[in-house]
Amino acid sequence: MVGIDLYTPVEKAMRVLRTLDVDFYDVAATYSRSISISIFGRGIREAISKVDIGLGVRAFKNKGLGVAYTQSLDESDIEETVRRAVKYARAAQPDPYFKGIPGPSRAQRVPELCDKEIVDLTIEETIKIPRNMIDACECVRRGGMYRGGFSANYTKYSLMTSTGVDIEEEKTAVSASIQPVYREGDDVGSSHEFDYGVRLSDIDPYWIGRRAAEKAIEQFGSKRIKSCMLPLILSPEASSTLFMSLLLALSGERAVKGRTFASNLIGKRITQENLEVNDDGTIPGAIASSTYDGEGVPRRPVKVIKDGIVLTFLHNSYSAGIINVESTGHAIRDGYRGHVDAGPSNVKVNPGDSTLEEILHETKRGILVVNASFSPNIVSGELSTTIDEGFLIERGEKVFPIKNLMVGGHILDLYKNIDMISKEGRIFGGGHFFPSIRIKEARLSGE
Template sequence: MELLEICDTGLKEAKKLGAEETEIYAVSSKHLEVNIEKNDIQLARSQIEDGVGIRVFKDKGLGFASISDFGALKQGCQRAVELARQSPKDPYNKLPEPVEIKKVPNLYDPKSENFSTKLALEQTISMLETARSYDSRITVDRGMFQAEITQEAIINSSGVQVEETSSFFVYYIMGMAVDGKQVSSFAYEFDGVRFVDEIDVKKCANDFARKVIDSLGATKGESFKGQVILSPESVGSLVASAILFSVNANNLQKGMSRWKGKLGSQVASTSLTVEDNGLIPGGLGSSAFDREGIPPSPLTIIEQGKLNAYMYNTYTALKEKRSSTGHAAGGTTSVPGIGPTNFTIKEGKTTKDELIKGVKQGVLVNRFAGFPNPLTGEFSGVVKGGWLIKNGTLATPLCETLIQGNIYDLFTKISAISKERKKVLSSLLPWILIDDVSVTAG
C-alpha cells in the first residue's frame, strides 16, 4: 500500500472511532549500514522500518499513538482516541489548514535505489584505510557508513496532504592516536550528503586523522579568564543549542526562555547574524514541509545581534493568533515539537588564522564536552582536542582543561567571527572568538 493510502485509511478509522480532528504521519525507510570497530569491519546491516504517528483531538483533548507495523493501524487509532477522550480540553488543539507547498530540489538521488551493501562496504573501507594510512599511531575505535531512503506522507482532516522522498548518506569516524603510553584525546569527524556523487569519506578520514595526531602530547594548560575560539563543532553545541532553545515558541510561552519579549532587542554583539532556511536545495535539513505539512518559512533569527524571529508550530502560533513558521519537528513517535531546518551563522570578516593571531593568551576549543544548560545559559565542561594559544600562535595541545561561563552573557562578548565556515550536518557554522571565558587547568 502507498503511504498516502495508509494515511487515508488511518484518517477514516480515527473518524469512525470518534476523533474530531486527525493527523496521520507515515514514514517508510530502507537503510544499509556498515560499522567499523577496532580498525576493522564489524558488521554490515540492513533495515526496513515503517512508522505511523497518529495525532487526534476529541473535545479539544489530545491523544497521540505511534505504531511500527502498518498492520496495527486500527489499534493505534483506538489508543490515540482513547487517550484523547481522557485528556483535558485545550482550545489551541487544532490542526493546520493546507498551505501551498513547492518541491525542494535535490533531496533525492535516484542512484541511491541501487546503492548496495557492497558499495557501502567499499566506502567504509576507503574511510578506514585513509585514516590508518595517514599515521600508523591512529586507532579507529568506531566508524559507520549509512545509506538511507525515506518516504514520508502526512494527511490531516483539514485537508493537508503532502508526500516526499529523500535520500541521505551519513558517515563518521572516531578514535584516538596511541604513541607508547601516550593516548590522545578522543576525536571524531562526520559528514552527511544527499547524493552518491557527493560522498567524500577520504576528506572525513583525513580531517579526523589530523585532529587526533595533533592532539598527541597534550599538557595541562593554565587557569585564567580570557579569550577562547570556538570551532564550528563547539559553536554547534554551545551557541546554536542556546539560540534554538530560546527562540522556540513553546519555551517562550512556557516561561523558559530568557528572550521573551526581546524581539528587536540587542541580544548579541553586532557581528552575529543567524538564519534558518528549510528550503535550500539539497540541504540536509531541507524539506518541502514540516512535521505538520506546512512549508518552512526562511527566518533571520538574529540580525547583527538583534533578535528578529521566533520559531513556531501550529499550536504555539495559534496561541499568539499568528501563523506557523513551518518549524514543527519530530518523527512518528512524538507529538510535533519545534526545531530548526538548516541553521546557519553568517560568516565574519576575519580569517580563522587572523583570529588566532589576535589572541595573546587563550584557548582554541575544537570540541566541547559538557552539558550547557540552555535555560540558564550556564555551561561548564571539558575542552577536547583543544590548544593553548600564546602570542597569536597555537602553542600546545591541551588536556584536562575546563571552560565555564554563561552563554547569554557571552553572546555580547563575541569579538570576531571567521570568514571560513564548516558544514556540521544541517548547520553551517564559523569559528567564533569570545572574550571573558573562565579557563581552569587541571
C-alpha cells in the same frame, strides 16, 4: 523512488476518522530503510540493515489529544489504531493552549532531497566506505585504533489532516565519522572527524579519515594549563554547537512557556551588532530541508538574529497559537509515532570581516577550540564543558595542545563576549554554515 504505497493506508485511517465524533485529526505514515556500519578497533564491528514502517494517528476532542500508532498496515489494525486514538482523546484533559491544526498551503517543491545512489546501496557497497576511512587514517599513520561508522537512510512520508493537508515526501540522508587513537608510550593522540548530507557524494571517506588522523597526531604532547580567564577561538565545529544550542532554546512550546534560558530574549540584543543568524529549510540538497514541516506548513527562510538582536521563536502550530502568531514552519514530527515538537532546520550564521589567520594574529594569548560541545542546561543556560581538542595560542601561534581544560559560565555571557567572526567557515550537510568566532573572555578551569 521506492514503490511503497503509504497513501492507501493513510486514506483508510482517514475514512474511519471521518465517521467518528472528533474535532481535529491527522494521520502520518512513514517507511524508512537504513544501513549502518560500525567501526571498532581496526576493522568493521557490525553491519545492520533495518526497515521500519508504521502509521500514527492524532485525534483531538474538546482540546484533548489522543495518540496511537501501529506497525501493521492491515486494515483491521489501522481501524483499531484509529479507535484507540479517539478513545484517548475523549479521556484526555483539555489543553487550553490548543487552537487547532494547520490547513493546506501550496509550496514549491524543494529539489534534490532524494538520492537514487543511496536508495540502491547494498551492504557490500556500504562496507567499503568505513574501510576507506580506516585506510585513509592508516596512510597518515599506521597502528591506530578506531571508532566510528557510516549510515545511509531512505525515508518516505505521507500526511493527511482533517483540515485538508495532503502531502507526501521522500528523502535520503548519509553520515560518516571516525575517531582514531594513536599511542607513543604513555602519550595519546586522538581526534574525530565527520561529515553528512543527503547525497552519497556529499561525503568523502578519504578526506574524513585523513583529516581525523592529522588532527589526532597534532594532539600528541598535550599539556594542562592553570585556571584563568582567556579568549576562546571556536572552530566552525565548536561554534556550531553554540549556535544550535540557542536555536533549540528558542524552539517550540518550552520556549514560549518560559522554560528555557532563551524564553525572554525576543527583542533583546545578546551579542555584537554584526551577528546575523538565519534558518532556512528550503535550501536544495540540504540535510534539514523539506517542502513542508511536520504539520504540512510550508518551509520558509526565517531571520532569527539580526544586528545581534533576537527576532523570533521557531514555531510549530501549537507554540504559535499560545502567543497568537503564525507558525514559522518548524514543526518536527517523530515519524509515525505521533509526537510533534519544534526545532531549527538549516542554520546559517553570516560570515564576518576577519580571516581566521587575522583572528589568531589579534589574540595575544588564548585557546583555539577545535572540538567541544557548548550545550548548556536548556532551562538555566549554565554551561560546564570540556574542551576535547584545543591549543594554547600565544602571539597568534599554536604553542601546544591542551588537555583537561573546562569552560564554565552562562551561555549568554559567551554570546555577549563574541568580538570577532571569520569570513570563512564550514558548510555542514549542504545547508548549515558556521564560521569561526572569538569570545574575548571566558572562565577556564584547569590545574
